[in-house]
Amino acid sequence: xxxGVLLLLPPVQNSIQxxxxxxxxxxxxxxxxxxxxxxxxxxxxxxLYVLGDWQPPFGIVLVADRLAALMVALTxxxxxxALLYACGGDDQGGRFFHPLFMFQLMGINGAFLTGDIxxxxxxxxxxxxxxxxxxxxxxxxxKTRAGLHYVTxxxxxxxxxxxxxxxxxxxxxxxxxxxxxxxxxxxxxxxxALAKAGGMLLLLVxxxxxxxxxxxxxxxxxxxxxxxxxxxxFAVMTKVGIYSILRxxxxxxxxxxxxxxxxxxxxxxxxxxxxxxxxxxxxxxxxGLRILTANLVVVSVGTLLxxxxxxxxxxxxxxxxxxxxxxxxxxxxxxxxDLIWEQxxxxxxxxxxxxxxxxxxAVGIAFFIAAMAVVGLPPLSGFVGKLMLLQSTVAWPTIGxxxxxxxxxxxxxxxxxxxxxxxxxxxxxGDPLPGEPIAGIKLAAVYLLLAASPLLVIFGGPMVEYSQAxxxxxxxxxxxxxxxxxxxxxx
Amino acid sequence: MEAVYAFCVGLLTxxxxxxxxxxxxxxxxxxxxxxxxxxxLFLFSSGRLKLAAAAVLNSTGDYTDPLPQxxxxxxxxxxxxxxxxxxxxxxxxxxxxxxxxxxxxxxxxESALHRHRGYKS
Numbered sequence: 321x322x323x324g325v326l327l328l329l330p331p332v333q334n335s336i337q338x339x340x341x342x343x344x345x346x347x348x349x350x351x352x353x354x355x356x357x358x359x360x361x362x363x364x365x366x367x368l369y370v371l372g373d374w375q376p377p378f379g380i381v382l383v384a385d386r387l388a389a390l391m392v393a394l395t396x397x398x399x400x401x402a403l404l405y406a407c408g409g410d411d412q413g414g415r416f417f418h419p420l421f422m423f424q425l426m427g428i429n430g431a432f433l434t435g436d437i438x439x440x441x442x443x444x445x446x447x448x449x450x451x452x453x454x455x456x457x458x459x460x461x462x463k464t465r466a467g468l469h470y471v472t473x474x475x476x477x478x479x480x481x482x483x484x485x486x487x488x489x490x491x492x493x494x495x496x497x498x499x500x501x502x503x504x505x506x507x508x509x510x511x512x513a514l515a516k517a518g519g520m521l522l523l524l525v526x527x528x529x530x531x532x533x534x535x536x537x538x539x540x541x542x543x544x545x546x547x548x549x550x551x552x553x554f555a556v557m558t559k560v561g562i563y564s565i566l567r568x569x570x571x572x573x574x575x576x577x578x579x580x581x582x583x584x585x586x587x588x589x590x591x592x593x594x595x596x597x598x599x600x601x602x603x604x605x606x607x608g609l610r611i612l613t614a615n616l617v618v619v620s621v622g623t624l625l626x627x628x629x630x631x632x633x634x635x636x637x638x639x640x641x642x643x644x645x646x647x648x649x650x651x652x653x654x655x656x657x658d659l660i661w662e663q664x665x666x667x668x669x670x671x672x673x674x675x676x677x678x679x680x681x682a683v684g685i686a687f688f689i690a691a692m693a694v695v696g697l698p699p700l701s702g703f704v705g706k707l708m709l710l711q712s713t714v715a716w717p718t719i720g721x722x723x724x725x726x727x728x729x730x731x732x733x734x735x736x737x738x739x740x741x742x743x744x745x746x747x748x749x750g751d752p753l754p755g756e757p758i759a760g761i762k763l764a765a766v767y768l769l770l771a772a773s774p775l776l777v778i779f780g781g782p783m784v785e786y787s788q789a790x791x792x793x794x795x796x797x798x799x800x801x802x803x804x805x806x807x808x809x810x811x
Numbered sequence: 812m813e814a815v816y817a818f819c820v821g822l823l824t825x826x827x828x829x830x831x832x833x834x835x836x837x838x839x840x841x842x843x844x845x846x847x848x849x850x851x852l853f854l855f856s857s858g859r860l861k862l863a864a865a866a867v868l869n870s871t872g873d874y875t876d877p878l879p880q881x882x883x884x885x886x887x888x889x890x891x892x893x894x895x896x897x898x899x900x901x902x903x904x905x906x907x908x909x910x911x912x913x914x915x916x917x918x919x920x921e922s923a924l925h926r927h928r929g930y931k932s
Contacts, residue, residue, distance in 0.1 A: 438882060456903075464904050472897065475893055479849075
């Protein structure tokens, strides 16, 4: 069905032009397919693709429900923007940029679409090994050092993932997510303790990918060291972690899990809030635009984790809307930081006195839009997303914690970004450095990603409806669990 | 058998954790390798340990769970690729950074002070 289109073979031609053309065409095709998939999942409900026709719960299945379709579409749009930007010249820093990019895309899409928890691990590894290659693309000291940390951490993460899978398989005897959600309710006390340990280990692993508080230290350095299009694509990788937490801890360890219901919540709460705080402090202390953007990614992760921790359909819907917005905008900000870097010569992207930029207007407008969207000022999408999130928490006892922290993190982002904007665009002296103007294709890529923010507001109605429907589907066990198993299946 | 098996897995894990916490890339690589051995054995045991039983359904009805074996196979392949990658990266780090510490610099009091000032070094 759709998998055939997504498992794109990497282009193996020698000519960079052919690779670019093929890559862009492939990305465009994925965008189209993903949007069609979204529409189809909205109309006809969840779709199953049973690999090798081994019926669930035994075979491996690919599941395209509304949530997965939304995430795939988001990835596709972001990847298209990043690839377009890379075609402006960044893809020539190393040899295998395009094939690795496609592998990474396949890994991310696969992780979103799989309905089998071991397959999730395999797709994680696919996207990770591609990301290792992409991270050191271009070479250099910083990249090697960041890459070494990143690879080591993720290898340990993968090992823990396998331990968790072993525990869950050992107790429930299945790897299918839907089947596991049923079997988890039927365990006896001793097995339940093991399954709980497995579930918490999974939270740890996904928290590492998502950059949750004690596990987020790798993120700012890694993201700021990576080449711009790579960093932009990485903006969706933390969301893979959030998505997995959402999937595993809502479907398997969600409200229907009997004794094991909501085991992650006591941990998720404080960690989400602290992630938000630490991200905001990091943003205020950032010396350059790339690090600032990376810290804003941590802030957005904190915000999303709060919504996940609420475990209500409304909060999940808000999280989905906010996730689309924040991924695209942070991707755009990474690209923008690179544009600014190019134009400022030795000052790079640091907030110091430097020469004037060559095209301050084009870059400045883009920065202004991005900053407004990130901070969450009306009329852009960040405002809608935060509003939805705040509304969904109204009835909660923890509201006294959520509201001030969320709003203060917005203020911190506002201060940090205003400081960045004034020092980047206004604190300058002398004539701009001579050099080429920015390639049109790069600016086009940045504006394409930024256009998502107003579009998310203009088409806000359908978008909110869709995310609400996706969240309802995820929280409704008859749709997220029983619909994925054959009729009349008795565990 | 179970006790010995569990002891081996535990010992491998403990050694792996200890080695990954060291500062030099070589011991970290060895630690990761040990950890992946431990996890492979652990996965294998998740289908319950059985002696002299085939991994396929047969007429006698005595069989072991074949699925963990498939999982272990996948995990071995992936782990192998990852280890190869991290070894190459460690060698590149040795060449680029001039030493084999994970942080890319030889720890000393001065650099510890330096670290507090921000990411640039």
